Structure formats: C-alpha cells, structure tokens
Amino acid sequence: MDLPSASASTLARRWQWLIIAVIAGWLIWLLAPVLTPFVLAALLGWLGDPWVDRLERRGRSRTTAVVLVFTLMVLLLSLALIILVPMIERQIMELVESLPTYRDWFVQTAIPWVEQRTGLELVSWLDPQRIMEWIRGHWQQAGGVAATFFGHLSRSGFAVMAWVANIVLLPILTFYFLRDWDKLVERIAALVPRDHIGTVGRLARESNDVLGAFLRGQFLVMLALGAIYAAGLSIVGLKLGLLIGIIAGLISFVPYLGTAIGIVLGVVAALVQSGGDWTLVALVMAVFVVGQMLEGYVLTPRIVGDRIGLHPVAVIFAIMAGGQLFGFLGMLLALPVAAVANVMLRYAHEQYTRSPLYAGDRPAILLDSYIDNGAIGETPPQDRDGK
Known part of the structure; x- marks a missing residue:
C-alpha cells in the first residue's frame, strides 16, 4: 500500500472513531435518567469485585463470594444509616434552634467588625423595611419564578416515581454487576481491535x-x-x-x-x-x-x-463539567472519565517525547549518551580528536 492511501485509511479510521464517540455522547445525554442506576450499580460492582475475586482465590464459588460481599455492603450501609441518621437529625435540630443566636451574632458582632475594617455599610441592607421594599419591587418577577417552580413540581410526579424505582433497582443491579463483572470485562476486551489490544489493555x-x-x-x-x-x-x-x-x-x-x-x-x-x-x-x-x-x-x-x-483541580472541573453536561449521571461518570483522560494525557505525552517532533533531527542515541555522561552541549569525543 502506498503512503497516500495508508494516510487516507488512517484518517478514515480516526473519523469513524470520532463519529462513534459523538453518537455515544449523544445517547448518554438522552438516556441520562435511565442510565443513572446502571452507572451507580456498575461503580459499586467495580468497587466490590476485588473482594469477590479474593474470596474466589480462597476456594469460594463466584455466587457465594458475591452473596457474601453484597451482604457485607448492605450491612455496612444499613449500620451507617442506623447510627448516623439519628445523630445527624439531632444536630440539624440543634442548628435550627440556634439560628436566632447565629443571626444575632452576625448582625451585632460579625457585620459591625467587618464594617469597621472595610468601611462598607452592610447593616443597612439587613433592615427589615428595606427588605420588604425590595420584595415589593421584585414581587412580579418572584411570582413568575415561583409559578414556574411549582408548575415544574406538579409535572415532576413521574420523575419522583422514577427515582423511587431507581432506588429499588440499585441493589438488584449491583448484585448482577458483582456476579458478572469479569464476564463483562472479557466481552468488552473482545471488542477491542486486535492490533491495539496491547495498548488498550x-x-x-x-x-x-x-x-x-x-x-x-x-x-x-x-x-x-x-x-x-x-x-x-x-x-x-x-x-x-x-x-x-x-x-x-x-x-x-x-x-x-x-x-x-x-x-x-x-x-x-x-x-x-x-x-x-x-x-x-x-x-x-x-x-x-x-x-x-x-x-x-x-x-x-x-x-x-x-x-x-487525580489532581484536585481535575476532580473539581470533572464533577462540575459532568453535572453541567449530563446532570447527576455526569457527576457519577466524572471521576472515571477524568481518570481515563489523565492516563490518556500521560500516554500522549509519552508518545510525543518519543516522536521526531520532540527529538528533532539529532540521533536519539547520541543525545541520550550526552545526557548520561552529563556533557550536554559538549563536543563529542571523536570531534575532539579530529576524527
């Protein structure tokens, strides 16, 4: 095959992968509410799979290992809810009862302290009469927003039912992902083009x-x-x-x-x-x-x-971008996508440092020899002897 036809074939394959990625992203965006419990269950299955594999290596069957790990996960979650929910509830009630004290502290202590050091007049903005005037001036706009909000709530009964169904489906889907995780990985690996299986793996x-x-x-x-x-x-x-x-x-x-x-x-x-x-x-x-x-x-x-x-900046950006693009599903997918992107960027950097674009026209072996000898920029030995 000549060079122009090989380049055209490579370009065509790249366009095919780009089209596949765009279609996949579009489908994820359309099916985000349906995919949410599946993605969350897959993450739980991925987290529990190493424990299942460890039990299998100790002689347990796959089903027995899955049942033990799944039961442990449910017990830990139930125990956390039983212990933490009443304690958090009491803390929230304590906070609600203390709100007047916090309000007085902010108005009488914190805000005057800030005003003395900045010269800003903040207390006047907290005057009840001024707040009422502001509400009257924006009443029509606030009413329109409220009507839209409550109208959305009245139309979201089906969404609430869907969330309840997702919560019910989550443990069922998690069990199946735990049981068939290794099979899913093998089937996905079987779809990878054979000439890229090493790199993809x-x-x-x-x-x-x-x-x-x-x-x-x-x-x-x-x-x-x-x-x-x-x-x-x-x-x-x-x-x-x-x-x-x-x-x-x-x-x-x-x-x-x-x-x-x-x-x-x-x-x-x-x-x-x-x-x-x-x-x-x-x-x-x-x-x-x-x-x-x-x-x-x-x-x-x-x-x-x-x-x-993952770098903290990458974590924050991934979660915010995922939530903006795909909602709650995007937030679930944000960290896996960020992890893959991080690895892909390192791989791209590795390929770039090995490419002629980075090394230039000088022989790589000669350059490495200079670096190893700590003599970067010095004249090669054969040139010093005049040979």
Whole structure:
C-alpha cells in the first residue's frame, strides 16, 4: 500500500472513531435518567469485585463470594444509616434552634467588625423595611419564578416515581454487576481491535489503578477524617461538632478544601457558642491541625500509598463539567472519565517525547549518551580528536 492511501485509511479510521464517540455522547445525554442506576450499580460492582475475586482465590464459588460481599455492603450501609441518621437529625435540630443566636451574632458582632475594617455599610441592607421594599419591587418577577417552580413540581410526579424505582433497582443491579463483572470485562476486551489490544489493555490497567487509588483510597480517608473531626470536635465541647466534622470529612476528597471549610464552620460555631471566648476556638483549630497531621503522615501513606491519584483541580472541573453536561449521571461518570483522560494525557505525552517532533533531527542515541555522561552541549569525543 502506498503512503497516500495508508494516510487516507488512517484518517478514515480516526473519523469513524470520532463519529462513534459523538453518537455515544449523544445517547448518554438522552438516556441520562435511565442510565443513572446502571452507572451507580456498575461503580459499586467495580468497587466490590476485588473482594469477590479474593474470596474466589480462597476456594469460594463466584455466587457465594458475591452473596457474601453484597451482604457485607448492605450491612455496612444499613449500620451507617442506623447510627448516623439519628445523630445527624439531632444536630440539624440543634442548628435550627440556634439560628436566632447565629443571626444575632452576625448582625451585632460579625457585620459591625467587618464594617469597621472595610468601611462598607452592610447593616443597612439587613433592615427589615428595606427588605420588604425590595420584595415589593421584585414581587412580579418572584411570582413568575415561583409559578414556574411549582408548575415544574406538579409535572415532576413521574420523575419522583422514577427515582423511587431507581432506588429499588440499585441493589438488584449491583448484585448482577458483582456476579458478572469479569464476564463483562472479557466481552468488552473482545471488542477491542486486535492490533491495539496491547495498548488498550495497558491504558485500561493504568486507568483502573488511578481510579482505584482515588475512589477506594480517598473514600477510606474521607471516612477516617470525618470520624476524627466529628469525634474531636465533640470531645472539645462543640455542640455542632458531629455535623461539621462529617461535612469536612466528606469534602476532604479535595485536599485542604474540607479542612478549610471545616475550620470556617467550626470557628463560627465556636464563637457563637462561647460568646467570643477564644479558648474553644483554639481547641477547634487544634482538632483540625491534628486531623491534617494524621492524614499527611498516617492515613494517606498507609491507605492510598504512592499510587497516582487525580489532581484536585481535575476532580473539581470533572464533577462540575459532568453535572453541567449530563446532570447527576455526569457527576457519577466524572471521576472515571477524568481518570481515563489523565492516563490518556500521560500516554500522549509519552508518545510525543518519543516522536521526531520532540527529538528533532539529532540521533536519539547520541543525545541520550550526552545526557548520561552529563556533557550536554559538549563536543563529542571523536570531534575532539579530529576524527
């Protein structure tokens, strides 16, 4: 085959893959509400598959291993709900009862403090008469928004029923994904073009490692940090310590973001609760400092290790972009897609550094020899001798 025809064939294949990707994205966008329980069940099946494989290697049948892992997952979830839901409910009731105290603190303490240091007039915006005038001026617009909102709610009965059906389907789908996960992987691998099976297999393994390091490792770190923050804040006497600790732990998948939000919420709660006593504030800060030290020196090295995770900026962008494009389904798909994209970018960088576009016309072996000898830019030995 001559060069022009080979280039045309390669270009045609690339256009075919691009068209397939566009059609797949369009179908995902159309079927997002239907695909949501399937994607969530697939993620749960992927998370539980290593445990099933481990039990199989110990002599259990696939069905028995799946039943044991599935039962363990259901028990852990049920236990978490039984323990946490009443505690969180009490914390929320505590917060609701304390709202007048928080309002008075913001109006009488926080806002005047900010006004003194910035020169802004913020209290006037909180005047009830001014708020009522603003509401009257925007009443028609607010009424139109409210009518649209409640009209949407009246038409969304079917959507609520669909969500209930999805919740019922989720455990069923998870069980089947756990049972047939290895078969699904084999069938997908069988569809890969044979001349690319090596590269695709390598990229798939790397993507699995990246996603596994983030989801499995960071999930355990999130749970541990949530427990540490909640227990520590409760021990030092913060009334909303459990709620703030859980929030900080759940957001800690982005490094430092969970700690920053937890410190802000904890400091405000401590100031309101103590009436300005900085002792409780110092204890709250100490809890988060200890939590960060445990995460950096104990939790992350032992649980996540040196496996490659996702950059926090990539995580935030992926979740926001996925939610904007595909809703809740996009948020579920965001991290797997980001993991694959991260691996693909590394592969593209690797191919670029091996290409003539990066190396130029100089022989790669000669360049490597100079680098190894620490003599970049020096004259080759044969040129020094005049040979």
